[in-house]
Amino acid sequence: MRIPEETVDRIRQSADILEVINDFVSLKKRGSNYIACCPFHNEKTPSFNVNPTRQIYKCFGCGKAGDAVRFVMDIENIGYGEALRYLAKKYGIEIEEQEQTPEDLLRQNERESLLIVLNFAKTFFQETLQTSDEGKSIGLSYFRERGFTNPTIDAFELGYSFDQWDALMQAALRRGYSRDVLEKAGLILSKEGGKVFDRFRGRVMFPIHNVSGRVIAFGARILKTDKNQPKYLNSPETPVYHKSQVLYGIFQAKQTIRQEDVCYLTEGYTDVISLHQAGIKNVVASSGTSLTTEQIRLIARFTPNVTILYDGDAAGIKAALRGLDMVLEEGLNLRLLLLPDGEDPDSYVHKVGAEAFKAYIQQHSQDFIDFKANRWLSEAGDNPLKRAEGISDVCTSITKIPDPLKRQTLSQRVAQVFHVSEQSVISEINRQLRQQQDRSRKETDRQKEREMRQQPPVATPDEPSFDEINGLLNALEIDTAPAEFTEGAIPQPSNPSPDRSKVARTPLSYQEEECVRLLINYGVRELEPGITLCQYVLSELHEIDFQTPTFKLILSLFREAYSRGEILTADDFLNRQSADEVDMQQEAIHLTTPRYEISDGWLKHEIHVPSEEEIGILADAAYRNILRIKKMLAEQRMSSLQQQLREASMKAPEEADQILTEFMHFKRIDIEISRLLGTVISG
Template identity: 80%
Template sequence: MRIPEETVERIRQSADIIEVINDFVSLKKRGSNYIACCPFHNEKTPSFNVNPVRQIYKCFGCGKAGDAVKFIMDIENIGYGDALRYLAKKYGVEIEEQEQTPEELLRQNERESLHIVLNFAKTYFQENLQNTDEGKSIGLSYFRERGFTNPTIDAFDLGYSLDLWDGLLQEATRRGHSRDLLEKAGLILTKENNKVFDRFRGRVMFPIHNVSGRVIAFGARILKADKTQPKYLNSPETPVYHKSQVLYGIFQAKQAIRQEDVCFLTEGYTDVISLHQAGIKNVVASSGTSLTTEQIRLIARFTPNVTILYDGDAAGIKAALRGLDMVLEEGLNLKLLLLPDGEDPDSYVHKVGADTFKEHIQKNSQDFIDFKAKRWLTEAGDDPMKRAEGISDVCASITRIPDHLKRQTLSQRVAQVFHVSEQSVISEINRLLRQQQDQKKKEFDRNDRQQQRQQTTAPQAPDAASLEDINALLNGLGIDAPPPDWEADTPHAVTSPAAPRPATTRTSLSYQEEECIRLLINYGARELEPGITLCQYMLDELHEIDFQTSPYNLILTLFREAYSRGDILTSADFLNRPPEDDDAIQQQAIHLTTPRYEISDGWEKHEIFVPSEEEISILADAAYRNILRIKKMLAEQRMASLQQQLHEAVNSPDDSDRLMLEFMQMKRVEMQISQLLGTVISG
């Protein structure tokens, strides 16, 4: 169902891109813009840029770009209409839509339908907990025993699944939800005899939310003693739920993580809920799985600082050590805290209270060097071989850190803790790094040989490697991937934005066409002299000239059509185009309006003044020289074509004379333009 245009406009005007993106990524102000590590690809150095004035974002690493609506579409992997509904709900914009029938629900795309049915299940479990005798006597009593208050129960949408074979199935069917969707969402199961029943029965329910707060799965705990049933049961993988990419409590914790600038990482659902209730809200847990790289990267969106809070028993230590190197490898700052033996965060915070728990964290959190060194030194005693093994183990963790300056600083710390020379520590780190590089090279060579064998045995036309493939290969080798325009020899000034590099080799003319469009989009309405706008000047000079690069010619045509109506298009006309109309035009506009670099404020303090492109004299000269370059290149193209025709018309004197005359005319034009540009002319 289409949302009225006036409502779309209200949503766009209400949405602030900084607020929207801050729900998913921690933005930091730099100059007039905001930056962050991109949420769409793995990177260590921030290349994700958000412009609050133009209300757009652009990643100079992977090329993702758009406005607030496009960001929600990309980050949530949803359609244009659903992204508008998300923003409308966030900003309280009412959308007048007819109530959907069960048939319309079935026609919706699968992902959105799954979200709808999962939200129904969440509400169903909540109502069971609060409004049924079984829910109150079993589920609610359990939560009360854990010390959970009503606000906490509501904050985490806790619920209860009745001990019935098909209670949820019957209610869902009555509400118009299909059995197929319920099964795809992991809510029901089908036996071999085609008997259908609820997956979660007689269990307290812990809904799992994504970053934006939508329910995507459930964790469930059985309360009765039944050895035939697992104590904990989680939703299976679905199109909307991938457990390796989700952290329990991230929706409830993200603002606190950003404010406190640290994330506490635990293992269990009740650990998160109890700490949250105690006022320690910047806490999450791995969701039914061991800690994964994707989960660490999710934390990195909000803070570079992680403190692991695990149980003090052998299993807790093992889990902490397993996650340690993974956190370091992603470039985060890591601390570890093991609670007293026999305690977990849930039990310990109830035992000592919130204030004592916070004090315990502050006093006993260790960096990974102290954490590992304490274990090794206790185990080694006076055994020098064990001490050497411990030093090597700590050095191996240091090699995981991508920042070489951090590695150097930490090598000094290792030397102090183990009472050895710093040089010996550095030598061991370098040895391990070389070993890792050799291993990566062997794996690369092995994969390369395997690929060559496959091509030899089954020859086929190779596909051109995409930029994503190249970036993935470079990242795998520990090399930062280049920006999308890494091969471009662009004639733009330093302040010019980077544009996406086409898959095919670009001509010199395409760069000048791009520059012309950049000037039109950014400055088309500016007057170069009284009564003469830049748009009027450039369109007059380009009369009857069409661009050869498709997207630039389309934008040029839009400028011409608008100008014929007495209008001059601005950047807003392109930036605010709905992606469903022409996503390529919006993307090009963002590329051409987003500068990668800004002049530092420090330059002005030292009285170093850089001329601005917005100054009329500089802007007029840029437009003038751009037009000259376009015409010069068109003349050169024509001369090249004439030379080819002359070669083919060697036996036709009349044609040769005509072609030679035109060639000389084009040559004179090219020479005149070269003189105006001040370029060197070859004889």
């Protein structure tokens, strides 16, 4: 299905990158840009940078970069067309849908197909709940008994599945969805003998949404007594649903979590829904699984503060203790609240009301030190060994915290609570940290030993040693007098190297990158009247090609444009969207996004910090970059000639003089460039 180009342009113009990314990550302003911890990889210190002026993002940790459309594609793992549809829906832009041909359906990727059929199932369950006699008498009655209002039912898109073998499947097949897609989405089951039937039958349905609000799975509760059926039934793992990475209610809660700067974590669907209806909307649940590291990192996108709300029974205490260290290990600030025995968040908020529930949270939530200490002190009594065991247990939790300053501060709290010296607490924490480091080191050593035993012996190639090469250079009587050189004296590099993301980078690739960065950012700037940076660089690099494929392509595009009387700018690269131009767009984002900004303090005190945009500095940067590129090309040629000289000395001595003459020529070039750069000249 093709979206008209004018509609694509309208979507792109309407999409604001700050608004789009804020749906998934909490951004904080820093200078003219915004930062956050990257949603694409685990990190404690923010390296994710958003530039609202250029409408691009860049992570300096993992390298992810792009515009609003690319962000949606990356965060949702969906295709270009589906990302455009997501943004169109967000900004109320109507897309004229065209009838899909069989070829269109084949081209549609699996993930998008699953999301579409899951959305169909959600709508089917909603309509069954609201319009069918069975849905209203059973499903809707149950939700009314739980106290859920119509706005709440709509907000969570609750539904009901017919108590029939294949009601959903038949409806889906009539709409053109295949059995294969329905089964991969976890909506139907196949048994031996060819029997196929709905997974969910006769249950109230709780759609599970991802961060952007797409339905990715279902939780379902049976309402009749049937010992052969589980009370709750969840969707299986699918390509779009991994329960360890999902939190129930995160879509409905994310804005309030960001505003309140705290997330309440519960265990069940109805806990989330009841608290949301009571006005406590910053609440999510780790339903269907014990709390996982991925779920904690999902919370960390929106706030560093977590309060765990668990039942006050033994199971609730055990669950709270199990998740405690995991939350601390991810660097979040943690508080815990145990409700009165026999109560869960759903029942308690109905019993006391929203305001009393909020007051109870404020009065009874504890930090993890008080939470653990109270249990140990009540159990230990006057037993000093038990008290020591309790101190050690609390210290173990503190060692999970990655921030040393936090550990130092919390050690003071432990000393106060247990009435012991702070130094003894610090000593215990350090002892445990050393033990953890020793265990980690030993495991690393064991892993290396296992890998070495699995590696076959590798023969050492017969290559000249470092001393041999130095001896060859010293034996050459080279005239070190400066010599004139031009770029034409340096031969074309051959055999371009593979993509730098797949191999170790060469020193030359960094200089090529710097040259391209100057062109993209400052190509139109005049270094002197009538001479632009682009004109200077292209004239100096006449007949020289880069070796890194992406940089070689960018340089060729500058040459082509300049031959037409044009100079390309950053926008010419940032707006490229075709599949074969993604690498170029990513590179342009990397080269136009500065990692650091001048502190406001320098500006406040009127301290001038030189900028590379100043003409003198920019001209010098371009000049030195060109020199380094030519120097490295000369060094490459010299290295090749060394090998040729070695071979000629053994096989064809008559060729040695010619090779030596050429080597001396490039050596003079190398020495002259080193002098111009002011670098140390060896040999």
